Amino acid sequence: VTPRVRDIMNRQVISITEDEEIRVAAKRLLKDETNHLPVLDGSGALVGIITTYDVSKAVVTDGKLRQVKDIMTRNVIKTTPDEPVDVAAQKLEQNNISALPVVDATNRVVGILSAIDLGKLFGGRR
Amino acid sequence: VTPRVRDIMNRQVISITEDEEIRVAAKRLLKDETNHLPVLDGSGALVGIITTYDVSKAVVTDGKLRQVKDIMTRNVIKTTPDEPVDVAAQKLEQNNISALPVVDATNRVVGILSAIDLGKLFGGRR
Numbered sequence: 001v002t003p004r005v006r007d008i009m010n011r012q013v014i015s016i017t018e019d020e021e022i023r024v025a026a027k028r029l030l031k032d033e034t035n036h037l038p039v040l041d042g043s044g045a046l047v048g049i050i051t052t053y054d055v056s057k058a059v060v061t062d063g064k065l066r067q068v069k070d071i072m073t074r075n076v077i078k079t080t081p082d083e084p085v086d087v088a089a090q091k092l093e094q095n096n097i098s099a100l101p102v103v104d105a106t107n108r109v110v111g112i113l114s115a116i117d118l119g120k121l122f123g124g125r126r
Numbered sequence: 127v128t129p130r131v132r133d134i135m136n137r138q139v140i141s142i143t144e145d146e147e148i149r150v151a152a153k154r155l156l157k158d159e160t161n162h163l164p165v166l167d168g169s170g171a172l173v174g175i176i177t178t179y180d181v182s183k184a185v186v187t188d189g190k191l192r193q194v195k196d197i198m199t200r201n202v203i204k205t206t207p208d209e210p211v212d213v214a215a216q217k218l219e220q221n222n223i224s225a226l227p228v229v230d231a232t233n234r235v236v237g238i239l240s241a242i243d244l245g246k247l248f249g250g251r252r
């Protein structure tokens with residue numbers, strides 16, 4: 001049976017809003033030991049994604065960039081709980097990205113699938 | 127047949143030395159569209175790894191951190207070309223990291239295996 005995204009995704013989602021400072025995003029990424037934060041609007045809909053890669057832009061541009069909306073990606077590549085894992089894995093590889101927000105039928109973020117989670121498919125071979 | 131790291135690893139390795147400025151590391155990460163840079167010493171041996179996650183620390187600490195050695199991780203989790211992919215994938219997942227430098231028998235970096243590369247295992251299912 002093909003595993004689905006729901007079998008390996010991370011259901012705890014830490015997010016941020018687009019008007020927050022980049023510094024706040026950096027602190028949240030570091031505290032949660034992750035590289036990705038979905039960006040939600042006031043009503044909880046997904047409007048973008050920000051990663052440590054984007055935060056690195058703030059280091060190169062010397063403080064000209066101030067808020068999440070200045071560096072986030074708006075056109076988000078997503079997945080759903082039912083999507084077969086191999087399809088989701090190919091989305092990551094073909095776009096050179098390392099996480100997909102998992103959304104339900106109403107575009108609410110219900111989890112996040114990181115490329116790291118693909119390691120769960122290989123069981124306890126130890 | 128179990129695929130090996132050599133079957134999916136990236137053989138082009140962009141690296142950095144530990145005395146470079148963090149700004150230089152950030153520029154190199156962005157230009158190469160990657161989150162990881164192995165840190166090599168003057169003779170080409172692996173002495174650490176720096177990622178966009180580490181660079182984000184520079185955003186939170188306001189310029190007190192200046193060089194790669196101030197933020198890099200020295201105890202690097204590695205892999206080899208012969209390692210079975212499932213063993214490498216579990217190293218990523220169990221340590222919550224998204225890349226493993228690939229080293230040969232003399233500890234020379236010959237490639238890098240990113241969690242994103244695991245997507246190559248799932249073929250052209252489209």
Ligand SMILES: C[S@@+](CC[C@H](N)C(=O)[O-])C[C@H]1O[C@@H](n2cnc3c(N)ncnc32)[C@H](O)[C@@H]1O
Pocket residue numbers: 049050051053054072073075076077078095096097098099100101159160161242
């Ligand atoms: C193209 S990747 C390259 C760096 C690295 N390979 C990585 O995985 O982050 C970096 C860019 O991808 C964007 N990104 C990350 N996840 C994304 C997703 N699910 N959908 C759209 N863009 C995404 C980030 O906002 C960032 O600007």
Ligand SMILES: C[S@@+](CC[C@H](N)C(=O)[O-])C[C@H]1O[C@@H](n2cnc3c(N)ncnc32)[C@H](O)[C@@H]1O
Pocket residue numbers: 033034035175176177179180198199201202203204221222223224225226227
């Ligand atoms: C623990 S991860 C957490 C963030 C995120 N999950 C990720 O994959 O980067 C971040 C830390 O892991 C370290 N790191 C990344 N790859 C590593 C590796 N192959 N060996 C040792 N440390 C590594 C980085 O230097 C960084 O300080």
